[in-house]
Amino acid sequence: MTNEFPTIHTNVWDAFWAIPVILLIIIILKTVFKLSESWFSTVATATGLLISIFISHRGSLPAGIFMGFFYGSAAMGTIYSVKIWYMNYRKD
Numbered sequence: 001m002t003n004e005f006p007t008i009h010t011n012v013w014d015a016f017w018a019i020p021v022i023l024l025i026i027i028i029l030k031t032v033f034k035l036s037e038s039w040f041s042t043v044a045t046a047t048g049l050l051i052s053i054f055i056s057h058r059g060s061l062p063a064g065i066f067m068g069f070f071y072g073s074a075a076m077g078t079i080y081s082v083k084i085w086y087m088n089y090r091k092d
Contacts, residue, residue, distance in 0.1 A: 014056040015071065017034035024046045043077050048072030 029035040035043065042087050049068030057064035 011056075014067070016054075018048065018051045018056065018071045019074050020073060021051065023078060026075070026079065040079060041072070044075045044079075045069065045072035046073065057077065067074065 022044050026035070026040055026043055029043060032039075045068070050067065050072035052068035052071055053061065053064035057067055
C-alpha cells in the first residue's frame, strides 16, 4: 500500500488576492474590535483556511487546508516584516 501526496492545483492569482484580504481583515479587526497583536496569527490562519477551503479550493479539502495555512503564514510574514522595518526606520 502506497500513500501518495495529493496533487495541489493552484493559481498564483489566488495568493495575490487572498493575502491582501487577510491583511485587510486583520487591520479592520484591530481598529474596530481592538484586536490584540497576540491574536493576529490565529485570525490570519483561520481566515486563510476559510478563504482557501470555501473559495479557492472547493473541490479538494487537502489542497484547501495546505493552501490555507500558506495564505495565513504569508499574511503574518508580511505583517511582521513591515512592523520590524517600521521599528528600525523609526529608530534611525
